Amino acid sequence: AQSVTQLDSQVPVFEEAPVELRCNYSSSVSVYLFWYVQYPNQGLQLLLKYLSGSTLVESINGFEAEFNKSQTSFHLRKPSVHISDTAEYFCAVTNTGGFKTIFGAGTRLFVKA
Amino acid sequence: KAGVTQTPRYLIKTRGQQVTLSCSPISGHRSVSWYQQTPGQGLQFLFEYFSETQRNKGNFPGRFSGRQFSNSRSEMNVSTLELGDSALYLCASHPHRDSYLAFFGQGTRLTVV
Numbered sequence: 001a002q003s004v005t006q007l008d009s010q011v012p013v014f015e016e017a018p019v020e021l022r023c024n025y026s027s028s029v030s031v032y033l034f035w036y037v038q039y040p041n042q043g044l045q046l047l048l049k050y051l052s053g054s055t056l057v058e059s060i061n062g063f064e065a066e067f068n069k070s071q072t073s074f075h076l077r078k079p080s081v082h083i084s085d086t087a088e089y090f091c092a093v094t095n096t097g098g099f100k101t102i103f104g105a106g107t108r109l110f111v112k113a
Numbered sequence: 114k115a116g117v118t119q120t121p122r123y124l125i126k127t128r129g130q131q132v133t134l135s136c137s138p139i140s141g142h143r144s145v146s147w148y149q150q151t152p153g154q155g156l157q158f159l160f161e162y163f164s165e166t167q168r169n170k171g172n173f174p175g176r177f178s179g180r181q182f183s184n185s186r187s188e189m190n191v192s193t194l195e196l197g198d199s200a201l202y203l204c205a206s207h208p209h210r211d212s213y214l215a216f217f218g219q220g221t222r223l224t225v226v
Contacts, residue, residue, distance in 0.1 A: 032213050043117070043203055043217035044156075051213075090156065094213050100146070100169045101205075101215055103156040 002027040002093045006104035014112050015083055021076040021107045023091030033074040034092040034101070035065055044090060050074065086111045115140065117206045117218035125224045131192040134221045138185050138206030144168075145187040146215070147179060150201040159202075162187055191223075199225045 007022040025031065032051050036044040048059040055067040065076045074091060091104040118137040126132050138145050146161035146169075158171040162181035179189040191198055201222050205215035 036217075041219070041222075043119075043219045044205075044215075045217070046214065049214075096213075100158055100161060100171075101213070102158070103148075105155040 002029075002031060002095060002102045004091050004093050004102055004104035006091050006107050008107050009105065010108045010110065012110045012112060013081055016080045018079050019077065019081050019085075019109065021089050021091075021109065023074045023076065023104060025072050025074065025091070025093045027072075027093060027095065030096045031093045032096060033065075033067060034094075035059075035063070035074075035076050036090045036092060036103075038088045038090065038106075040087075047076075047089070081109070081111045083111050083113060085109060117204055117216055119202075119204050119218035119221050121221060122219065123222045123224075125226060126194050127226055128194055128196060130194050131190060132194060132223060133188050133190045134202055134204075134223070136187045136189075136204030136206075136218060138187070138204075139208075139216055142206040142208055142216075143185050144207035144209070144212055145181060145185065146205045146207065147187070147189050148203045148205065149173075150203055150220070151199075156203070159189065194225045196225050199223060 003026045005024045013019045034049045035047040037047045038044045048057045050067045058064045063078045088106045088108050090106050094101040120135045144163040147159040150156045161169040165181045176192045181187045201220045203220045204218045
């Protein structure tokens with residue numbers, strides 16, 4: 001079985017400051033890792049994914065995440081946030097042969113002017 | 114391609130009633146999964162269908178059921194509604210080749226009064 005822990009329920013940050021949203025996972029098998037973003041009254045959108053290969057993955061809007069197998073972590077970072085990044089972010093895991101994605105509880109990122 | 118379409122977007126029902134929610138996946142996708150999202154429990158997996166067969170099921174009571182039609186459209190039904198069933202119900206569509214990817218609809222907001 002897999003599980004996902006997002007260590008912060010809310011992260012307030014000022015515009016243009018860096019941010020890190022933390023995610024740890026637990027699994028006895030190989031997994032794929034994801035970050036999704038949810039804007040108010042919307043569904044989830046895939047932000048980035050780690051399947052294999054380079055442990056650092058990037059999104060088109062400046063976010064990046066690094067897979068750390070020894071620490072079982074997949075933290076999300078952005079060097080400079082914008083007001084428009086205000087949303088809820090979900091870390092997720094699925095085993096490489098399965099069809100069920102397990103989500104973390106979510107981290108609400110609030111960017112202040 | 115059109116995205117995942119969920120109908121209706123909003124629904125208000127009374128305790129004891131039943132409700133049916135609909136999901137049309139992305140054209141060509143044959144797998145659909147359903148999630149319940151609440152502030153207290155986060156995103157919880159309900160079930161997943163592929164080619165009209167339920168492949169995975171979450172830990173929900175039998176009041177929650179689903180089905181998938183030959184055109185891949187899916188419905189979920191909740192009978193004997195309880196106040197605690199108030200939630201955002203999200204449907205995700207999965208491509209056959211990369212089934213670990215999930216494309217979410219905007220959800221149906223169900224309020225039980």
